[in-house]
Amino acid sequence: MPVTRSFFQKIPFIRITSLFLIGILVNHFFILDTRLIAIVLAILISTLILFWHNSNFVSIQIQNAILALTIALLGAFYPNHSVQEKDLDFSRKDYYLAEVCQKPGEKAKTFQTILIIQNDKLKAPEKVIAYFSKVGFDSTITTGNQLIILAKPQAIKNAGNPFEFDYQSLMHQRNIWFSVYLTNGMYLKTGHQITHIRNLSEKVRDRLIAILNEALPNKEERSVVSALTLGYRTELAQDTLDYFASTGAMHVLSVSGLHVALIYMILGFLLAFLKRGKIEPIIFSVVMISFLWIYAFISGFSPPVQRATVMFTFVIIGNGIRRPVNIYNSLTASALFLILLNPNVLFDVGFQLSYLAILGIVLIQPVLYNILELANPILKWTWSLFTVSVAAQLMTFPLGLFYFNQFPNLFWLSNFIVVPVTTFIMWFGIAFFIFSPFHSLGLFIGKIIQKLTYAMLAALKEMDAQPIAVSKGIIISTSQVWLLYGAIAMLLIYVFSKKKQWLFYELFLIIALQCSVLVTNFKFLNQKHIFVYNTRNTMIHLINGRNNYLITNGSKIPENDLKMTQKVMAQLKLNNPVILDKSSINNFHSVDLILDGNNLQFLNYLISFKAQSKFRNSDIISFRTQDKNINISTGYSNSKVNQEFTINSYIKSDGAYILNLK
Incomplete structure (x- = not known):
C-alpha cells in the first residue's frame, strides 16, 4: 500500500499525534457542527478508499493530503469530555452515602479528603471535596470507608479577584464541582468497606x-x-x-x-x-x-x-x-x-x-553534551547532569514564566x-x-x-x-509564549541543518518579541483601573499608569490579602502602592487622588462612603462618574452601568468589582 510507504515512515506517531492535536484544539477553541464534520469525514474516507491502490506519484500525494485532513477532523470529532455546568439542586441539607477516596490529610484548620456521595435524589454519584473540622475528628477514617453524612454541598468558586489562581477550573477538570464541610455529628462510619483497584492502591x-x-x-x-x-x-x-x-x-x-x-x-x-x-x-x-x-x-x-x-x-x-x-x-x-x-x-x-x-x-541534551569532550568520569557525569538540566529548562521556561511568573536562576546548581x-x-x-x-x-x-x-x-x-535564587514577577502573554517557542524552534533547526536562513527567522521572532513587550509596557503606562477586592478586609485599589493607591480599613494588611495585591502589582507591573488607612487618614491630596472625609475623588470618579463613621467590612460604596458607559466586571462577567451604582464589598459578594477606566 503506497500510502503506508510514504506517509507512515520512521516516525508515524509524530505526524498522527500532531494532526490529531490540531483537530482537538480547533474543537476546543471554536464551535463546530459535528454533523458537518461527520459528513466531511465520510466523504474523505470514501475518497481515500478509491485512491488506496493507485501507486503513481500524484495519487500518493492526494492520499497523504486526504489522510492528514482525515486525522485532523477525527481529532475535532473525538469526544473531548468538555467541562459542562452541572445543574444539581443542593438547596438544603440532606443525607448521603459517601465513599472515602483517600486518607484525610491534615491542613491548617481542617482535615481534607475527597468523597464520592450518592442518594436517591442524585442521578449519578458525585465527587466532592470534604473538609472535616478538627474538633472531634474521627482519626480512624481512611481510604475505602463508607460514611453517612448530613451536608449541603456548596459549589466550588473562585473568589473572583483579579489574576488569582483558577482553582475552580482545576477542580472542574477533575470532575469535582462541589465541596462539603463536616463537623462532629454530621458524619458516621457505617462499618462497610468499599474495595476497588484505586482504593487498594491508596491503602x-x-x-x-x-x-x-x-x-x-x-x-x-x-x-x-x-x-x-x-x-x-x-x-x-x-x-x-x-x-x-x-x-x-x-x-x-x-x-x-x-x-x-x-x-x-x-x-x-x-x-x-x-x-x-x-x-x-x-x-x-x-x-x-x-x-x-x-x-x-x-x-x-x-x-x-x-x-x-x-x-x-x-x-x-x-x-x-x-x-x-x-x-x-x-x-x-x-x-x-x-x-x-x-x-x-x-x-x-x-x-x-x-x-x-x-x-x-x-533533542537538545546530546547537542549540548557533545560541545565538550571529557575523559574524566566525574567531569563527564557532572557535564551530563548540567546539560540535562539546561536542556529541560530551555524547553519548559516559556511555559514556566507564563504559569508561575518566576524563573529559578539556580536550577542548574540545585539539580x-x-x-x-x-x-x-x-x-x-x-x-x-x-x-x-x-x-x-x-x-x-x-x-x-x-x-x-x-x-x-x-x-x-x-x-x-x-x-539571586529566583527572578519573580516575570509576566508574559500567550502570544509571547508562542514567540519564545518559535525562536527556540528556529535556533534548533539552524543547529541541526546549519542553514543560516533560520538565524534570520530567529532574529525576526526576537524582534517581534521585543516589539510585543514594548507594546505591553506602553499599555501599562496608560492603564487606569479601580479594583474592589472580594475579601473580608475591604480594600480598594486605585491604579493610574504604574502609580497606585491601596485604600484599606486598617494599618495592617493580612498576609493573604497582601499576596492578592502583589499578584495584581506583578501582572500590571505597578510601582509600590501608597497605602492609605481610611480609619486614620481623612485628608490626602495628590495629582490624581483626593481623600477628604467621606469622599474620595480618583481622576473623574467619585467614591463616597455613605453615612459611615468608620470604614467597615459592610460599607456600601457608591461609584459615580461623568462617563455614561463604564465597563464594570464582577468576577468573570461584564455589564454596562450608567452614571452610578452601589455595591457591597463583602456581604454576598461573588467576586471582585473591577472598573476599567477608559
Missing part, C-alpha cells in the same frame, strides 16, 4: 507511609521522603514547596518522569542478566513493565506517574520486539494514548511541562544536589520497604534516608536564601 500507600512515620519522626523530612518515593504530597508545608520551587527543584516532589526513570534504571541494572538470549529479552520486558506498573500502583496512580509509566512502557515494548526505537515516536505514541483516554489532559500543566522537559532532554540525592533515596527507599519487617535493619536504613534528606533540605534552604 497500600497508606501502609507504606505509616512505616515511614515510624522511621522518620521529623515531619518536614518525612513529608519530603513520602513525596519523593510515593508521590504523597498532602503533608508538605507551603514553606517547603516554596523553596523547592524557587530553587528549580520542584520536579522531584512530584512522582513523575524522573522517578519512573530511576526505577527503570534500577530495575535495568538488577535484571541485566535477562537481556541475553532469544527468550530472555521478552521476559525482561514483561518483568520491567510489571514492576513499573506496580510502582504506579503503590504511588496512588497519580496522573504524572501514569504518564511516565505509559511512556516507558512504549519504550520497553519497542526494545522487547527488537525493533529500532525512535524515542520521538515512543513519546508521541504515549501522548496520543493518554489523549485518547482523556483529551482534557492536553490542557493539564503537568502534562505539558513533563513532555516538553523530556523532549528537551532527548546537582537533588538528582543524586533523590537517586540514593529511591535506592534506599526500596531497600527500606523490603527490609522494614526486620525492625533494626529497617530503622538503620531509615536513618540513612533521614540524613540524606536533611542534607538536601539544608542545601536547598541555603540556596533559597540567596538574593
Whole structure:
C-alpha cells in the first residue's frame, strides 16, 4: 500500500499525534457542527478508499493530503469530555452515602479528603471535596470507608479577584464541582468497606507511609521522603514547596518522569542478566513493565506517574520486539494514548511541562553534551547532569514564566544536589520497604534516608536564601509564549541543518518579541483601573499608569490579602502602592487622588462612603462618574452601568468589582 510507504515512515506517531492535536484544539477553541464534520469525514474516507491502490506519484500525494485532513477532523470529532455546568439542586441539607477516596490529610484548620456521595435524589454519584473540622475528628477514617453524612454541598468558586489562581477550573477538570464541610455529628462510619483497584492502591500507600512515620519522626523530612518515593504530597508545608520551587527543584516532589526513570534504571541494572538470549529479552520486558506498573500502583496512580509509566512502557515494548526505537515516536505514541483516554489532559500543566522537559532532554541534551569532550568520569557525569538540566529548562521556561511568573536562576546548581540525592533515596527507599519487617535493619536504613534528606533540605534552604535564587514577577502573554517557542524552534533547526536562513527567522521572532513587550509596557503606562477586592478586609485599589493607591480599613494588611495585591502589582507591573488607612487618614491630596472625609475623588470618579463613621467590612460604596458607559466586571462577567451604582464589598459578594477606566 503506497500510502503506508510514504506517509507512515520512521516516525508515524509524530505526524498522527500532531494532526490529531490540531483537530482537538480547533474543537476546543471554536464551535463546530459535528454533523458537518461527520459528513466531511465520510466523504474523505470514501475518497481515500478509491485512491488506496493507485501507486503513481500524484495519487500518493492526494492520499497523504486526504489522510492528514482525515486525522485532523477525527481529532475535532473525538469526544473531548468538555467541562459542562452541572445543574444539581443542593438547596438544603440532606443525607448521603459517601465513599472515602483517600486518607484525610491534615491542613491548617481542617482535615481534607475527597468523597464520592450518592442518594436517591442524585442521578449519578458525585465527587466532592470534604473538609472535616478538627474538633472531634474521627482519626480512624481512611481510604475505602463508607460514611453517612448530613451536608449541603456548596459549589466550588473562585473568589473572583483579579489574576488569582483558577482553582475552580482545576477542580472542574477533575470532575469535582462541589465541596462539603463536616463537623462532629454530621458524619458516621457505617462499618462497610468499599474495595476497588484505586482504593487498594491508596491503602497500600497508606501502609507504606505509616512505616515511614515510624522511621522518620521529623515531619518536614518525612513529608519530603513520602513525596519523593510515593508521590504523597498532602503533608508538605507551603514553606517547603516554596523553596523547592524557587530553587528549580520542584520536579522531584512530584512522582513523575524522573522517578519512573530511576526505577527503570534500577530495575535495568538488577535484571541485566535477562537481556541475553532469544527468550530472555521478552521476559525482561514483561518483568520491567510489571514492576513499573506496580510502582504506579503503590504511588496512588497519580496522573504524572501514569504518564511516565505509559511512556516507558512504549519504550520497553519497542526494545522487547527488537525493533529500532525512535524515542520521538515512543513519546508521541504515549501522548496520543493518554489523549485518547482523556483529551482534557492536553490542557493539564503537568502534562505539558513533563513532555516538553523530556523532549528537551532527548533533542537538545546530546547537542549540548557533545560541545565538550571529557575523559574524566566525574567531569563527564557532572557535564551530563548540567546539560540535562539546561536542556529541560530551555524547553519548559516559556511555559514556566507564563504559569508561575518566576524563573529559578539556580536550577542548574540545585539539580546537582537533588538528582543524586533523590537517586540514593529511591535506592534506599526500596531497600527500606523490603527490609522494614526486620525492625533494626529497617530503622538503620531509615536513618540513612533521614540524613540524606536533611542534607538536601539544608542545601536547598541555603540556596533559597540567596538574593539571586529566583527572578519573580516575570509576566508574559500567550502570544509571547508562542514567540519564545518559535525562536527556540528556529535556533534548533539552524543547529541541526546549519542553514543560516533560520538565524534570520530567529532574529525576526526576537524582534517581534521585543516589539510585543514594548507594546505591553506602553499599555501599562496608560492603564487606569479601580479594583474592589472580594475579601473580608475591604480594600480598594486605585491604579493610574504604574502609580497606585491601596485604600484599606486598617494599618495592617493580612498576609493573604497582601499576596492578592502583589499578584495584581506583578501582572500590571505597578510601582509600590501608597497605602492609605481610611480609619486614620481623612485628608490626602495628590495629582490624581483626593481623600477628604467621606469622599474620595480618583481622576473623574467619585467614591463616597455613605453615612459611615468608620470604614467597615459592610460599607456600601457608591461609584459615580461623568462617563455614561463604564465597563464594570464582577468576577468573570461584564455589564454596562450608567452614571452610578452601589455595591457591597463583602456581604454576598461573588467576586471582585473591577472598573476599567477608559
